[in-house]
Amino acid sequence: MTTRDKILDEALTLFAENGYDGTSVEEIAEKVGIKAPSLYNHFKGKEDILNALIDMAEARYEEFFGSDKHIGKLPESKEKFIQTAIQKISFTMHDPMIRKMRKFLVREQFRNERFAEITTKHQLSGIQGMYTKIIEGMMRKGLFKKDDSELLATEVTAPVALWIAKADRQPECEQESMESIEKHVRHFCDVYMTE
Amino acid sequence: MTTRDKILDEALTLFAENGYDGTSVEEIAEKVGIKAPSLYNHFKGKEDILNALIDMAEARYEEFFGSDKHIGKLPESKEKFIQTAIQKISFTMHDPMIRKMRKFLVREQFRNERFAEITTKHQLSGIQGMYTKIIEGMMRKGLFKKDDSELLATEVTAPVALWIAKADRQPECEQESMESIEKHVRHFCDVYMTE
DNA sequence: TTGACAGACTAATGGTTATTAGCTATAATA
DNA sequence: TATTATAGCTAATAACCATTAGTCTGTCAA
Secondary structure (H helix, E strand, C coil), rough: CCCHHHHHHHHHHHHHHCCCCCHHHHHHHHHCCCHHHHHHHHCCCHHHHHHHHHHHHHHHHHHHHHCHHCCCCCEEEEEEEEHHHHHHHHHHHCHHHHHHHHHHHHHHCCCHHHHHHHHHHHHHHHHHHHHHHHHHHHHHHEEECCCHHHHHHHHHHHHHHHHHHHHHHHHHHHHHHHHHHHHHHHHEEEEHHHH | CCCHHHHHHHHHHHHHHHCCCCHHHHHHHHHHHCCCCHHHCCCCCCCHHHHHHHHHHHHHHHHHCCCCCHHHCCCCCCCHHHHHHHHHHHHHCCCCCCCHHHHHHHHHHCCEEEEEEEEHHHHHHHHHHHHHHHHHHHHCCCCCCCCCCHHHHHHHHHHHHHHHHHHHHHCCCCCCCHHHHHHHHHHHHHHCCCC
């Protein structure tokens, strides 16, 4: 890992934990193992690091949701749908990198329009779009009852988003959140899936 | 309005817009129309203002959700339920004071456990608890199909919360968000209400 | 009238912070 | 081998910021 990457990594960690304004250049440098001025060999300034991170967030979004690859093959039964959904959610909730990025965006979403947009993409458009396509596909196969797939996607993902957010700020509730999520997903399937 | 109240008001506005760390004592004082040191006649320090605001948030929560008064009388038909729900949501979304408080909490939710807890109360427990009771009551009257009322409460409120959050960071989407919300609430009623 | 207190002000202080200048050593390149 | 770029360092600076000390003024109670 290059120094530049290490800086970005530590900066993201600190920004997620203490916010941009709550983090000093010196802190970042210390975590990286260099002195603050050395940091300016890699970035023009503190704000430049912030911009590089938001570029990363945008790239990550494109990489993940840009193509349809992430959808994979459609689940072929109710149990399969529940299983893959829970697994994906659990991963999203616990993966340290994704969690950092999420907290970072939540904290800085009001900084400017670009941050606002990317936050919306990450926590709304991306995941909802993905589930819209999955549900649509499964509707065509007769696994879901005919309905507005976009609306259904919102209805599965929104409660999940809220519980993940809760787990982010109160990690002691992680397990409780996962249980609520599983209960919710099962209920959702009972209501909207055929058999 | 006393100077103390004016300080709290302006501080909340600035904290909501630029965050606690992004706001200087001088800025607050200037908005109030006094000099920074005069502020120390009313508060022990910057953090004291923050604590007073979180006390306010807690008091507001208790006042609003502490008793069952806020539930009012139960809607007696599907249309009535939709109408009062939309009206309450629209108010919550647009009221400047509530909006400021919401942005403030979202920004500072990771500051410490107390902030985390109160944020969860405001954006989860409170509203969901309220809808749990309303739906429960309406179930007893046969207006909702028999189901897990807590789960249903989550399912109405969660998408609303996400769209409000989106409108908070992208005010140009306010109307679009309200339309999505209305569509969602209607769909919810179609699925879970009797006739 | 007096005195005390509330609440404003100016001036000053000490700490933090982002950033720059300038030096040095190492490693790649010509 | 000579040179150049990279990437670290120390020292310094200028701005900002929270907070304190000390002063002044007006209001109200004794």
